[in-house]
Amino acid sequence: MARQPNILFIMADQLRADYLGCYGHPTIRTPNLDRLAADGTRFTRAYAQAPVCGGSRMSFYTGRYAYSHGAAYNNYPLRLDEWTIGDYLRPQGYRVALVGKTHMEADLAGFRRLGIDPGSGPGLLARECGFEPFERDDGLHPDQVVDPNLAYNRWLNGKGYPGANPWHDYANSVEGPDGEVLSGWYMRNSHLPARVAEAHSETAYMTDRAMEFITEAGETPWCLHLSYIKPHWPYVAPAPYHAMYGHNAIQPANRTAAEAEAANPVVRAFMAHEESLNFARDEVRERVIPAYMGLTTQLDDHLGRLFAFLQERGIDDNTIIVFTSDHGDYLGDHWLGEKDLFHEESVRIPLIVRDPRPRADGGRGRAADAFAEAIDLAPSFLDWAGGEARPERLEGRSLAPLLAGQAPSDWRDAVFSDSCFAQRPARITLGLDVADARAFMVRTERWKYVHFEKHPPLLHDLGNDPAEQHDLGRDPGHEAVRAEMRGLLFDWLRRRRLRTTIGDALIARKTGNAKERGYLFGVW
Template identity: 65%
Template sequence: MTQEKQNILFIMADQLRADYLGCNGHPSIRTPNIDALAARGVNFTRAYCQAPVCGPSRMSFYTGRYAISHGASYNNVPLRVDERTIGDYLRPEGYRVALVGKTHMRRDDEGMQRLGIDPDSSRGVLVSECGFEPFERDDGLHPDQSADPDLPYNRYLRSKGYAGPNPWHAHANSAQGENGEVLSGWHMRHCYLPARVREEDSETAYTTNRAMDFIEAAGEQPWCLHLSYIKPHWPYMAPAPYHAMYGRDDMLPAVRSEQEREQPHPVHEAFMKHPESLEFSRVEVRERVIPAYMGLITQLDDHVGRLMAFLEERGQLENTLVVFTSDHGDYLGDHWLGEKELFHEPSARIPMIVVDPSPPADATRGTASDRLVEAIDLVPTFVDVAGGESSDCDHVLEGHSLQPLLHGAAPTDWRTHAFSEADYAWRPARKELGLAPDEARAFMVTDGRWKYIHYEQHRPQLFDLREDPHELEDLAARAAYQETCRAMEEALTNWSLERKTRVTVSNQRVAAATGSAHQRGYLFGVW
């Protein structure tokens, strides 16, 4: 198959830690197919998400903008109707831009109503689906702790003989007891058991099948497919044989210290009181959950391999840019925490592997880069791959195209700091701390050596990632590190002042019009 433009396969796993891949140093997990991607491309080992929670992180991935700029700061906070996303940049370049899987995007109903956009119109559907053609959207999780009974995946499961109004929960995310009873995967005590679904009918397998369906349907038009897997996000239920592939001997020791509990930062302490943190602080819980989490990752890896073989069989592998990443990590009991949201490496650092099949990328093939990379770098990268000019969008996009790094260049103006944000207004920690909803904010900045965290209404934190890579010793209160704290706070202040808010006029138009008022008939200041 010959095609002038590269396809783009944008794979995202939900809640996958960067250090739970073989190519990133995990000693026992089996991820040969993801490792093979790293061997074919560039493994960016210091990549950070822009907000360690599903919704705001994904909105940053899709817009190329920080959360403070796009405003969708937490799950179910709508993305403003005027924010441009991947589809807005790639469709004018001739691409079909589609979704298979999860986005966690809440549409801006008020904005659409104000502008008279019908959600069922062709434009309304794109705005409602974060700019993607929804080939198949499956967020899986819903506020009622289940999934939509009419979800296409639920309809698929029923067609395969899985009974009940919600087989997503009763089969794909539950186990079976000794007496035939359904043991819900929402209870982590059950996650050592196999899910009540055949592996070939599991969520990960089904999502991969639907990605293949899209690729076959796309024909010769260049495409960008966002393949967004729900796993290894909870419920931590893996089908056989993956549920029993790993045991306690395969687990990494918990990264935490007694000092973190005895002398905690107030925000850290409040998060340690959350139910998920209390549970993951128990050895029993970690020994049940982590082997299942690892099994889900290996299952995902196997299906990534299946997808790569599918592309190769169709002659598309050598014309498809492949990105493998995740929206954020998972504490799994590290630092006495569960879930994500704060800024330790298990939560805020993400895997980022990019395979560019073009000859200019041969020089970097199979290398690892320790450059500071952010989630927002993907949109400008895709624009450049599609034949556009990301610099034409530099009044909107806040990331940097990775293409120069992929092609072996050494940009002298590459970022010196990476940033991430948290809005924990919806979490119990806010009430525990006595904060108003607009006070529960935190901002992280790292230069690769130092990681500094600014909390609204609370003292900062400082970690030395070189001497203390596990982030167990907070240095912010020590006199010897006050200059470092000031320098990092200054970097954070400068970053906040550089956010791109003049998004309706390009920098090129501003440059062309500078100093031309008289020529344009505005004769002020003339004697």
């Protein structure tokens, strides 16, 4: 019997697909991910199911759309009854662990209702999104009450960095001209090097911890979710990565004055956010984007170190490597900062999969144009582990046929994403109730349509306007297209897997045989 493959599930935070060399960026250096793509399959049209950390990650982990699992935004608790990757892989004999970030908020009310201890046994796994928390670190706000037991802070203390929160004071702060400590949360400081040595930075530390887990796991098949915090803000890179790129290495902003003048009311409200107003200024982009690129190259360098470690241990030939991101970053494109909306810069994600086994040779080195979604990873992992498919819960599909170079005839011809922006200032600007601050996206080969409650939709003709600079959502000549796209959204909403406790196959077996099962309906 063939050995079950290990699964190394790597996620960067807020990394755009087009900020990797293998995805066409002309100046960034990412040789290790480029080699991974050359030896695997690079998906050119992969999409997040929610363009924000929490909602996107919960879709990755559950294999379900954000509309289905409900935890669509940061700190929205994931229902206790939702299954995640660990629930699917542990019965197959896998050790399923986390090193890094999940952004998962536990359903503590559900724990209390059922009398489950969230601090031990199955309760601990459920509280940690189904992962064994080998090292969990979601990132800390500078004014947050710091957990004194946070491993990275304790480790930094042991390396000679004093204070209760060296994560902020050293790893994400810089020094001014007079030696004063300047917080990396202020983007004006992004051009300066972090106060921490590169070897002690978050990215280096999490890579080390991943190697420690792999060593400890030994011969047991494992799935490790290595989830890096960077290049997500604070946009602060350690030397030498802080100075690796200059403003001449960044790409021009994808935006026009006409786009701003004719903006959809919802997009216009997001353009008024502080991060958007700042990223609209060239001086901000020229200071922040080189740091973002430096953080990305640093990540790539440490992945090269990790990939070499797998080879040295002789397990790279039985380890499937998945690299992706939870969402993108506008960086000033479309006059926007952050994410939350559905332009390609925000919702399209990198997805590179290297399956070293011969079964994937047909797709090796290919750029796969088939639509992929974040929810495809959980069913892919289950497939690779040899488990039985769970279509009553999982809304994605295994990518295994595409890795073999075989596109199923019934593969999807559209992708979907949805968003809750109730906690964003735009909701107040727009005068929306919390329940109405929702948005739904459908993207087909040619069209991208975004539905907003109580406001006009967005429509982009990607065939003629791939940069998404011309909104046709209110154009009278495109009502037929909008109607067709609304129909696709309605079809999608009706087909969500909300009945998760019994599968279609069992229902089908029970159909029409009530008498055999002892139920006599209407018998004379």
